[in-house]
Amino acid sequence: MRLVVFLLSLLFSNVVTPIVAQEFTDFGYYRVDKHGEPGQIEKYKRLEYAFKLPSVLTTRIDNFFVGAKSGINPFDPEQIDFRVHFYAPNGEKTTCFGFYYQAYKPIVRTAGLAPSNYINEYQSDTTHFPWRVRFAPDQEGTWKLDVEIIQGTNTYQLVKEEKIECIPSNHKGYLAISSTGTEQDRWMYYSETKEPFFAISNNISSGGGCTYLPSQVNRQVKGLRELIEVGGNFTRFELGGQAALPDWPVYDNYSGKMDEMMGFDRLLDECENNGVYFTLFRHHVEVMDLNDWDPCKWSTNPYRIAFDLQSVEEYFTNEEVLKWQRNNLRYLFARWGYSPNMAFYSYSEVDRWYSKMMADSEDGSDFKDGGTKSETEAASILIKWIADQQEYIYSALNKNTLFVHSHATPFSQEMKKEGGFFELSDVVAVHNYGETKDINYKKRYDQIEKYWDKYHKPILLEEMGPSKIAMYCCTGIEYHNSIWSTAMMGDFGTGMDWWWDGGVHDYGYHRDLKPLSQFFQGVNLRGGNYQPQKWEDNELALDGSEFARKNRLIENYALVSKNQESILGWVHNASFYWRNLVPTNSCMSHLVNNTTSESQPCYFAVDKDGFPRDFNQYSCIPRVYNDVYHHEDLTGFENYTDNFSESGGKEILLKDEINFEISGLKKSTMRMFTSKRNWYKIEFYSTVANDNTTLPVAQFTQYLSTTASGKLKPIAPTMNAEHPDYSYKISFLGYKKESEIKP
Missing domain, CATH: 3.20.20.80 (Glycosidases)
Incomplete structure (x- = not known):
């Protein structure tokens, strides 16, 4: 804010001499972006112009880079202030600042070279238009723009009321938040x-x-x-x-x-x-x-x-x-x-x-x-x-x-x-x-x-x-x-x-x-006022206690819509986590037993064009890789056990009919008073990346009614080492008789 006040005081406390563009035949500019036909720009897309300033200014800017006293620092707005004023169709004014730009081209060359001779650098390129302005219009219709540069007591009016038409685009706009209290x-x-x-x-x-x-x-x-x-x-x-x-x-x-x-x-x-x-x-x-x-x-x-x-x-x-x-x-x-x-x-x-x-x-x-x-x-x-x-x-x-x-x-x-x-x-x-x-x-x-x-x-x-x-x-x-x-x-x-x-x-x-x-595609969490809940299978344990942690077999997380008619969730066999892989995963076994020398080398952050130097030296140049077993902490992996660690996790089978719970749904009247109940359908989806994850796993689909307290108690699907978890979607079917629901 202080800079804005300073610049305004600079404008109005001094005698400003306007200098029009026609006086400078060496001034020029062109459109850089490709977001629309000439004279058009797509809404919310980048509108970018490149400018070549009059030589009376560029010479002094060049002098700055060679240390001459007459130089103008292009990074100091007090010395040169490049502004573009954009006027929206509704008359609103937005001021964007120009920035100094120098072109470079990346050069990466390793083929046929010894590692010590790799070329991995930026090389300066040439541009005669070293000033840029970027803007993203947010209104459709005709925009106007003025370009001016303030330098000392002079204001150079370089462009006046240039027009550009903003047209619709596929851009969805800014991210926004709300304050509805819900x-x-x-x-x-x-x-x-x-x-x-x-x-x-x-x-x-x-x-x-x-x-x-x-x-x-x-x-x-x-x-x-x-x-x-x-x-x-x-x-x-x-x-x-x-x-x-x-x-x-x-x-x-x-x-x-x-x-x-x-x-x-x-x-x-x-x-x-x-x-x-x-x-x-x-x-x-x-x-x-x-x-x-x-x-x-x-x-x-x-x-x-x-x-x-x-x-x-x-x-x-x-x-x-x-x-x-x-x-x-x-x-x-x-x-x-x-x-x-x-x-x-x-x-x-x-x-x-x-x-x-x-x-x-x-x-x-x-x-x-x-x-x-x-x-x-x-x-x-x-x-x-x-x-x-x-x-x-x-x-x-x-x-x-x-x-x-x-x-x-x-x-x-x-x-x-x-x-x-x-x-x-x-x-x-x-x-x-x-x-x-x-x-x-x-x-x-x-x-x-x-x-x-x-x-x-x-x-x-x-x-x-x-x-x-x-x-x-x-x-x-x-x-x-x-x-x-x-x-x-x-x-x-x-x-x-x-x-x-x-x-x-x-x-x-x-x-x-x-x-x-894919699971969340098309879901309107905002429109549905969804809120979270969780459930574990140790109901008698204090939530978060050591007993609960060591014995927890099922974790369930769910998002429930306000109208109680749609639920998204993820149910997980909690005994399948990294520490319990030791019996079946030799790499993890080596970590836990401090025998990583027997494992295959492990590399992170591989830079195929980087220099082959030892990561441990922390040499500040791109490194080929992070050699994990020679750099990262390898201690303490023997901890974090639970009551299923020795067996490598406990398999849950569908036939075991182990239930998990979702609460806060529509309550059903007790059966002794009516044959109608609030019914829901639950479909489970694979979360494994190479599976078909867009279609439900048919064998696990269930039709269930809620309890008098509004709980739904699905049977957990088979969850083992191959598929230790599933996502699911639950939809409300109506207040009906059981005969009207099940296919």
Whole structure:
């Protein structure tokens, strides 16, 4: 907001001299995008122009890059302010900022070369049109645009009232939230079509922790395409200092990041072309010192170095630093934030953003560094900083942007609903890692419900996965169980596993998303006001107790519509989880018994064009692979047993007639008073990726009536090592006699 005020004061406190375009024969521009015929643009699609400025300006910009005093910094709006004003058919005005752009082409060449001579780099390309403007119109009809540049006391009016016609498209608009006070508010929807949005997702967060060279971009794009192939429609991208974050490693000159930014442009293209929405998040490593090998940390923070900041607090409060942080926001929103597909902007794990300010004696001080503040004091500084950034984004950059912030360890104030970070968030984000048998049934489910009850906002389980990822060398059952159970917890999509390049995509586990995507296709969770419930077969055990965990055989998760006529669910033989695979899975047996030397080598994050260096050296260049058994934690796998571990799980057979329960349905009158009852039909579907998952398994279909308390008690299908779980759909058939129901 302060930058907006400054620019307005610059405009109106000085004598502004308008200079029209006709005076500059060397000015030019052209249309870059292909979203419509000449003179047209499809609604919500990218409209992009490239500009060549008059030489009176370009010469001075070129001088900046060679260090001449007469140079104009193209990344400083106080020196040159490029604006395009778009006027909607209804007269509404939107101002977009131009951004400086340098072209690069990726070069990856390994054929015929020794590994030490691999070519994996960006090479500068030529463009005479180094300014870009991107915009996505949201109204059909005739738009007008003006182009102006403010430089000192001069305003260059370069284009006046150019017209372009916005035509219909297949784009569904922005992601939106509601505040109806009902269960509808759990579920997001598309702003244009009003259709419900259910996220099928994984994190495809980063191409690597050290650099962002072409081979890494290729690998990340490949991961995104794999997600799309199985029905994925949502993901998260880290805007990291090692990658496309503009103001690293130089806070006021982004020219050194133009190559990495082109890599991120590719990800944006894939999302826009395939209907994928994403969160763009900033990583707490910017203000922490975690690992010596990590190039992004507080000791290398460009603001700390340039402004000689003595504490992290100054990063959040120094006025000159704040001004350049806004300049960075302005650039990244001009380049990417115009897009409706960029659904959220985020600061990830906020407690680690403020941890360095906290006194070592504070419980939440994960990283001891001599801070002086209590957690409440440290958090309040960050809360104000984020609130100011959000206000600037909303008022000056994109009012349609949603915000989502998360914790590594939840701040105690969040549950008091007294000015915490979730008050700033449009959606509440949950991070919950672990691999215990209870991780889904108890910990994740309960955390999601707790935040829903407190904030009544959509919930996103945006990071999950095992803390011991070596298990992904052996099995994807933990991934499978987690995506299906979290999809039924009342959050607005599947939980997002963090380890896309830590085994999930390496071994094809992500393919389990396809049956899940097909299962939810055409279901209107929002329109039906669906809400979650769970059930376990240890009714006498205290929910979440050790007894319950060790003896739990069946877990059931369900989403029930408000009218009680439609139910979606997932029932699981809980004895089939990763720890109980030891008797039948030699790889897991080696992990549990600490004999991985007898296993086949296991590699994650394979980069076929990377350099063949040892991952353990943490050399900050693309590596061929992560050699899991020589790098990841291999301890502690012998724990996590239950009462079925020695036998490798307990098979459930249909003929055993073991029931599970769904509650809260239409109550049936006792039989002694009437022969009519409330009847439902339940159909079970395979969740195995290579099965036919679109048709119900006929042998398990059942017709059932509810009890007087509104419970339905289906017989569990056969659930064994081959098919340890099934999804199901239940539909209400009516209040009828049994003879009118069963075929």
